[in-house]
Ligand code: UDP
């Protein structure tokens with residue numbers, strides 16, 4: 089057997105030598121060839137609902153195509169948020185699908201208030217604007233519990249001023265003429281001119297009415313959807329009746345929030361960003377920004393929840409006593 093093998097080996101020695109050399113040269117070439125950078129790519133639907141490759145950096149490859157379709161505009165959907173997890177689970181996939189169907193280039197932001205003050209919808213929208221303005225040129229101030237059902241509701245760039253999607257005749261709950269809450273589209277440039285919304289409204293309500301006055305003063309036209317025939321079925325308002333609205337008015341809140349606020353706004357909102365998270369909920373995307381608002385207790389003490397009032401009042405009493413002693 090060994091003899092046979094030796095003979096075969098001898099007979100094909102040149103051929104075997106050739107194969108060996110080829111293997112060595114091939115290995116050298118492979119070792120020198122640069123390994124292409126591994127990109128973590130997956131096939132996903134982009135924010136226009138088309139299959140594209142999304143890179144780790146979240147850059148959408150065929151970006152130019154959307155830009156031409158959306159005329160270069162991009163919408164920031166700003167959702168003021170706290171403790172409405174179930175609503176957000178419905179909102180994000182619904183809005184992603186709804187806006188994709190309209191080919192509206194967009195990004196959804198949930199601005200989540202994580203401090204211990206009362207909820208401040210207006211300040212959260214101001215923050216959402218600041219955090220999104222490098223990327224988006226118009227905003228939708230959007231309640232998390234209000235879902236548009238009629239595909240004719242237009243979310244494209246509001247060329248002629250503000251566009252109030254949740255018009256009083258369509259909103260399931262609010263029907264007064266000056267109502268601009270729920271869902272309102274505003275150009276970034278107009279929002280800046282208006283100095284955003286007042287930061288004085290802690291607790292539920294009135295910040296949208298104050299914003300209406302800001303728009304009127306500056307002559308910003310408010311338009312609304314026309315030709316919608318779905319009436320009070322135009323939106324789904326998933327507002328859970330068990331949720332109580334924080335309608336308390338503490339200290340001199342009532343008097344101090346009755347008039348147009350000429351001082352505070354997007355240029356004075358005081359906050360820190362605690363963290364940012366990119367979430368996928370079913371087929372939708374949302375950027376959750378956890379923020380802590382700051383409150384000037386000398387200016388708006390009504391930012392405090394009822395439980396903190398006692399400590400606060402004691403504190404100012406002590407301060408007053410100290411001042412008295414100093415004067416003596
Ligand atoms: N919101 C929230 N957590 C709260 C209160 C309000 O996330 O504790 C947000 C949420 O986006 C909600 C919006 O603020 O849709 C308006 O509040 P709400 O729905 O209670 O008021 P409505 O205008 O329906 O009376």
Ligand code: MN
Nearest residue numbers: 231233325327
């Ligand atoms: Mn609601």
